[in-house]
Amino acid sequence: MGRVVATEKRPNTAHEFHFWTAIDSPIGIGTIVRVDGESPVAGQVRRVYGVVVEGFSYTDLQTPIHDVLGHDGMPGSASLAATERAEIRLYTAHVLRQIPEEPLQPVPMGAVALASDEDVAVALRMDSYLQPGSNTGIPVGIYRAGAMEAPIYLDADFLLGPEAAHLNITGVSGLATKTSAVEWLLSSIFTHFPQQKGSVAAICFNVKGPDLLFLDQPGTIDDNDRAMYEKLGVEPAPFERVRYFAPYTAKGFTLNTLRSNEQLAHNLTPLTWGLNEVMQFAEVLLNKDDIDAKADAFIDFLQERVIGREFHETPLSTPHRVRSFAELEAFFRDLLRGMEDRGSGEHWRTHHVATIRKVRNRLSNISTRCAGLVTDEGTVSDLPFGSFQDRTVYVVDVASLEEDAQDLIFARVVSKLREHLERRDLGVSHVVVFVDELNKYAPGDGPETYVRKMLLDISERGRYLGLVLFSAQQFRSQVHRRVVGNAGTGLYGRMDMDELATPGYSVLSAATKTKLATLEKGQLMVRHPHFAQPIFVRFPRPAVLRGRDGAERFPQAGEIPLEVAVMRSLRQLDPSISLDWVKRTIVGHEEAAVLRARNVTVQTRPDRVQHFFEAQFRRIVPLDAPARPATVPIRALPSDDPYGF
Amino acid sequence: MTHVVSDDGRTLTPDVRRTSVPSLGATFNDVRRELATRLQGTAPVTSPLPLELLSRGVQDAPSLRDVEVLDANGMGVYAVADAATPPRFAAFLDGAQWSLALWAGGIPVVHGTVAAVIRQREDRRMTTWRKPVVRRAVYAPLTLLPLTWQDALSAMDLEVVDTLATRKPESGHPFELQEIAYQSVLAARETIEKALAEEWCESTTLDLFVDGGIAGSRKVARSTNVVGVVKSHQRLYASAAHLPMLMGLQSGERSSVVRVSEGKRTPVASWYLRLRDASGHDPFWGLVRVEVALSDTSASRALLERADEVSRWILAEALPLSVPDARWDKMVYGIRDCEEFLRAIQ
Numbered sequence: 001m002g003r004v005v006a007t008e009k010r011p012n013t014a015h016e017f018h019f020w021t022a023i024d025s026p027i028g029i030g031t032i033v034r035v036d037g038e039s040p041v042a043g044q045v046r047r048v049y050g051v052v053v054e055g056f057s058y059t060d061l062q063t064p065i066h067d068v069l070g071h072d073g074m075p076g077s078a079s080l081a082a083t084e085r086a087e088i089r090l091y092t093a094h095v096l097r098q099i100p101e102e103p104l105q106p107v108p109m110g111a112v113a114l115a116s117d118e119d120v121a122v123a124l125r126m127d128s129y130l131q132p133g134s135n136t137g138i139p140v141g142i143y144r145a146g147a148m149e150a151p152i153y154l155d156a157d158f159l160l161g162p163e164a165a166h167l168n169i170t171g172v173s174g175l176a177t178k179t180s181a182v183e184w185l186l187s188s189i190f191t192h193f194p195q196q197k198g199s200v201a202a203i204c205f206n207v208k209g210p211d212l213l214f215l216d217q218p219g220t221i222d223d224n225d226r227a228m229y230e231k232l233g234v235e236p237a238p239f240e241r242v243r244y245f246a247p248y249t250a251k252g253f254t255l256n257t258l259r260s261n262e263q264l265a266h267n268l269t270p271l272t273w274g275l276n277e278v279m280q281f282a283e284v285l286l287n288k289d290d291i292d293a294k295a296d297a298f299i300d301f302l303q304e305r306v307i308g309r310e311f312h313e314t315p316l317s318t319p320h321r322v323r324s325f326a327e328l329e330a331f332f333r334d335l336l337r338g339m340e341d342r343g344s345g346e347h348w349r350t351h352h353v354a355t356i357r358k359v360r361n362r363l364s365n366i367s368t369r370c371a372g373l374v375t376d377e378g379t380v381s382d383l384p385f386g387s388f389q390d391r392t393v394y395v396v397d398v399a400s401l402e403e404d405a406q407d408l409i410f411a412r413v414v415s416k417l418r419e420h421l422e423r424r425d426l427g428v429s430h431v432v433v434f435v436d437e438l439n440k441y442a443p444g445d446g447p448e449t450y451v452r453k454m455l456l457d458i459s460e461r462g463r464y465l466g467l468v469l470f471s472a473q474q475f476r477s478q479v480h481r482r483v484v485g486n487a488g489t490g491l492y493g494r495m496d497m498d499e500l501a502t503p504g505y506s507v508l509s510a511a512t513k514t515k516l517a518t519l520e521k522g523q524l525m526v527r528h529p530h531f532a533q534p535i536f537v538r539f540p541r542p543a544v545l546r547g548r549d550g551a552e553r554f555p556q557a558g559e560i561p562l563e564v565a566v567m568r569s570l571r572q573l574d575p576s577i578s579l580d581w582v583k584r585t586i587v588g589h590e591e592a593a594v595l596r597a598r599n600v601t602v603q604t605r606p607d608r609v610q611h612f613f614e615a616q617f618r619r620i621v622p623l624d625a626p627a628r629p630a631t632v633p634i635r636a637l638p639s640d641d642p643y644g645f
Numbered sequence: 646m647t648h649v650v651s652d653d654g655r656t657l658t659p660d661v662r663r664t665s666v667p668s669l670g671a672t673f674n675d676v677r678r679e680l681a682t683r684l685q686g687t688a689p690v691t692s693p694l695p696l697e698l699l700s701r702g703v704q705d706a707p708s709l710r711d712v713e714v715l716d717a718n719g720m721g722v723y724a725v726a727d728a729a730t731p732p733r734f735a736a737f738l739d740g741a742q743w744s745l746a747l748w749a750g751g752i753p754v755v756h757g758t759v760a761a762v763i764r765q766r767e768d769r770r771m772t773t774w775r776k777p778v779v780r781r782a783v784y785a786p787l788t789l790l791p792l793t794w795q796d797a798l799s800a801m802d803l804e805v806v807d808t809l810a811t812r813k814p815e816s817g818h819p820f821e822l823q824e825i826a827y828q829s830v831l832a833a834r835e836t837i838e839k840a841l842a843e844e845w846c847e848s849t850t851l852d853l854f855v856d857g858g859i860a861g862s863r864k865v866a867r868s869t870n871v872v873g874v875v876k877s878h879q880r881l882y883a884s885a886a887h888l889p890m891l892m893g894l895q896s897g898e899r900s901s902v903v904r905v906s907e908g909k910r911t912p913v914a915s916w917y918l919r920l921r922d923a924s925g926h927d928p929f930w931g932l933v934r935v936e937v938a939l940s941d942t943s944a945s946r947a948l949l950e951r952a953d954e955v956s957r958w959i960l961a962e963a964l965p966l967s968v969p970d971a972r973w974d975k976m977v978y979g980i981r982d983c984e985e986f987l988r989a990i991q
Contacts, residue, residue: 023770060985062969070966081964082732083978084769086985 001025002112004035005090014095017050017107021089026146027052029511030525030536032115032123033093037108044100048107049115049123050093051533053509059085092509094533096123120150125530129155136197139188139232140491140526141537151232152537154489156193158529160200160430164488165463168438170476171493175521178472179211181491182434183542185470189432190391191234198429198466199390203383203413206397207406207436213259214550215393216242216267218543225540236543241392245271245383247373247401252595253565254557256372257397261554265572271396272599274378275324277412278366279303284411284450285366285404294355295362301349302359306331315342324378325367332360370405379599385416388427410441410451414458414467421465430466433458438473442480452480459486477502490527492534494519508534562591566598573602574609585614593617673745673756676783676803680747683797689747689754696744696755696827712882715914716901716949720887723953725918726897730957734872735851736765736774737979740838741987744784744830746823749794753823754785755808757830760987761838763845763853764979771982774845777990778837784808784826789817806833835861842871852958856980859913859936866911866938872955873913873936876975878929882915892928894919899956902948904939914939914948918956920963921974931974935959 002021006012017035021027029052037046061067071077095107099122120143121127129136130153137153144150158164167185171177186202193200206212218238221229229236244267246257254260255270278285282299291299305311307328312319315338320331336356339348346353367374383394396413398406414433420426435441435455442455458469459482471487473479477499484490499505500513508516515536516525522541525534545553560568567582586594597616606612680689692699714720740761747754762777782804787795789809798805808826815821838855839862845853846868859865859873882905883891891900899918906912913936921931937955940948962977970981 060969060981066966066968070964070968077964081978082734082769082962083766083771083965083982085965085978086771086982 001027001033001114002091004107004109004112006106006109012107014098014104014106016092016094017048018090018092019112021091021112023087023089025089026114027055027089027091028145029053029055029515031145032096032120032143032535034113034115034119034123035107035110036113037110039108041103041105041108042100046105046108046110047099048110049096049098049119050107051096051123051535052091052093053533054092054511056090056092057087058090059087061085096532097125114145114148115150116148117150120152124152124528124535125532126153126155128530129153129157136194138185138192139234140185140528141524141539142228142231143535143537149231152526152535154526154528155530156189156197158488160189160193160197160432160468161463161466164529166459166469166487167471167489167491168476168479168484168487169470169472169491169493169524170474170495170499171472171519172496173474175494177493177519177521177524178436179547180522180542181493181524181539182470182472183212183215183544184539186393186432186434187239187542188232188234190239193430199427200430200432201388201390201392201394201428202432202434202470203394203396203417204434205410205436206395206399207440208399210258210399210547210551211436212395212434213244213257213397213547214264214545214554215239215395217264217545217550217553219541219545219549221541221543225543228538228540229543232540234540236540238544239393241389242267242395243384243392244268244395244397246397247271247370247405250371252372253560253562256400258399258551258556259397259554260557262557262568264554265568270381270599270602271373271383271409272375272379272381272603273373273412274375274380275322275328276308276378277380277382278370278374278408279307281408281411281415281450282363282366284407285369286362291359291362294352295359298351298355298359299363301351302328315339315348324376325364325374326376327378329360329364329376332356332364336360369402370408373401373405373408375596375599377596377599379596379603381599381603383413383416384427385420386425386427388431390428407449407451410435411454414454417467418458418462418465421467428466430468432468432470434470434472436472438471438479438483439475442471442483444478444480455483456480459483475499477504488529490534492516492519492525492527493523562586562594566594569598569602570609570613573605577610581610585610585617589617672781673758676756676801677747679801680794680797683800684793689749691748692746696746696823696830697742706879708880709885709888710880710882710905711884712903712905712915714901714903718901720883720890720901722890722894722898722900724895724897725899725953725956726960727957730961732766732961733852733958734766734854734962734979735849736763736845737771737854737856737977737983738763738838738842738845739856739980739983739987740834741984741991742830742834743991744827746826749785749790751819752786752789752791752794753819753826754783754790754794754798755823755826755830757782757784757826757833758991759830759834759837760990761834761841762983762986763841764983764986766979771979773986777987778841779990780804780833780837782806782833784829786814786822786825789822839865846871854959854962854977854979856976856983858910859938860905860907860910863911866913866936869938871938872959874959874977874980875934875936876972878932878934882934883917891917894932896920896922896931897960899935899952902952905936912939913937914952916952916956918959920960926974933959933975 002019004017004019010018031052033050035048115123136156138156138159139151140154141152142149143152169178169181189200204212216238221236226236244259246255248270249256259268307322310319310321316334317338322328322331339353367376396409398409417431442452458467462469476484495516497517500516523538525536527534563579563582563586567577567579570577597613600616601613677689743758745756758781760777760779763774764771765774784806786809787807806829808829812825842855842865843862846864850870853871855871855873857873858875859871865871882903896919900916902914902916904912905915915934915936917932917934919931920933923930935955965978967973967976967978967981970976
């Protein structure tokens, strides 16, 4: 295929070498080659593996003007030349591996050949983790060169921990590369993650559009994709076990997701939290500039002494057990009225009334800002922390939520995952957390946010727990350095040249950058701890329905009346429920009460759904007529009233 | 033919085939190292540059030769250019040499490397036809060398050519001895070029472009598929009367065909051809002399038609230019390719 060449001006080193090939050789940027040395060193003929990073082509012309003169300035006459000029294809390759590895010497002269399947495995050090019996390889794609195709594997120990962990993928938007790559890789992980390494599940935050909302629906793949699936040993099928979670809309009738079509409701679960769930993460929602030390202290007091327990103290008129935002509001109302009515001064338990009012305002505001997610009445419908299932994808759709609500969901879900993984009671031993739009959630600059701190924490310590971050963004250069820096594995789709011009890509050759800027769909550049140099691979289209196609095939449910929304929710529990029954049951009740009854029923999942649902109204809605207030007799006129009649 | 003598009586007649592959231990530096060892550490003094670059090489004295004009109309000028003529040559032959001198006191010992190659053209790309011929030898006036040198050279596993075997020096001046050695290298080069051209003639009827004359080999000079193109004009085959006409040839014009016959060389038909517009240049700019086999009826119309035809073939080689070679005005690209190839395997 070629021969190594070295000159004084362009010598070979231990990490880089040059070789030439025939004009028509299939060598290109990213091709893996093998050099067979000609002279033995210490009794062993050296073998060097490299990946092509740069290519040069030139003729024996000294200056372009000679060619112009030779053709009388007429480019068309070039085809009349009797002979084609001597031309060279000169390539520069970076060393992937040398055998023997010691002594490390400059690459010797020798013949250059295209790397075979076995060569690729050795060159990328995959041979160390593809051993029978201790195979921890996770297929990431196929490396192609000429007619040769070789599967490329990542090491599960370096992808999901404990040796290294985390994966970051970057690429321009609109090519579906990032999402597709993650979907494919999750399929591959679920298929190939070794049983002896434990169980694995994935939580995907769907942050935009319908990208991740149809992972359980089959998509369209072609024969090329099928061939790749076969070669990589992965079934070309949608995910078997997927559960979706989404909060309600602010109105509360339907779930706030593009996957609200009734046909797909079977694995869609509401995500609603109450006061208890939110107060732990109040920091996420409260503006630091607004909440000073005094307010912070009062919030701490509420969390420790008031919320979730019986509390009665002057100037409160009655005992309070605060379990929901509604009860918290009642507590505040009673407290402030008591302070005013009893003239107990401007302080209560050292907290100034202004601070109390401020905290009341900010906390009460949460259920409004996060309407649909945070409920006043405290109904909780959460991810199944503690009973996560192996090889299951949990998708949390936050695409339609306000930024505050998104932050709250990230913070709480990840914190809960961490808590459970620390206690080893999550249900699985490894969780992949996929977060897109890292530019937004963990930017390199801007104020410190709770979400960014949390992502940093996963990046730096998650691998010991089995908490693995798969992150994606358009501009890697604008993401916090420690988040991307801790990602053991990096995937790069098609990149913008402006992004490639940033210092983070200075280690890449100009040709590699050009290739990155022109990558087709389905192509990636892969960096992995075992690979000395980045490698280009192709991966198959995910066998799941694309978000856009899914949104067309399963249109989002439109605005529906309350009784229809209730019927659809309850039918998930009891298919016999009819619209008429729902109408009869809720007639005369307030909308909030109906929704509360529905939420409690859905959360409880009772055996006798209709009975349970009706019971909610009996308990909440007083059936007895209110007692008639005692009649206050009109005071009798004095007998000596001169004006009396 | 170059002759070889050695002290032990070995016959070292150049055998092109045997020496076609360079043998280890025969390079200049190897010879120098081995001599230093055999001469007990006395490293031989060398000339700083190859003789080809030192202007010590032999050149013919400039001369005019009266020749027989084969055209019935006498010496004339013919426009032959035809842009529609496609390139015809299937291959190009050229040779090269590199000579470096060692000094045994005042006696030059020349290490010469000669090489020749045929580069064939397929689909407009050049590849090597069969194998290139490379031969390395030492050329020295053995009888004039000190005994230590003679012993050292004879003990070495390399070809030694006695330069005084066929020619005696007039003065014994070291430069004269060096010039004789240089001529021996030239002769060796011509030998392998001839052998290679003959091999081509025996193998194929495709047309071969030879850099230089073809009269040195009877077989080649009589082959109808070999064309020799001479770029040097030390010797002009024209009378003084015809010189202005010759110098005035325009681009794409040829002179009348003449008969060139030099000593023991085979007579050939020859004419001058202007490859490029010489405006603003010296009169030899783009001027080449073409040699082809002389047909039995030397004045035949066929020969004249062949002159036109061959001229057009050569003109069709005008592109690509042979730049950056300084002789690009006369050199076709196929020959430059041969030279680059030989330089690469030197």
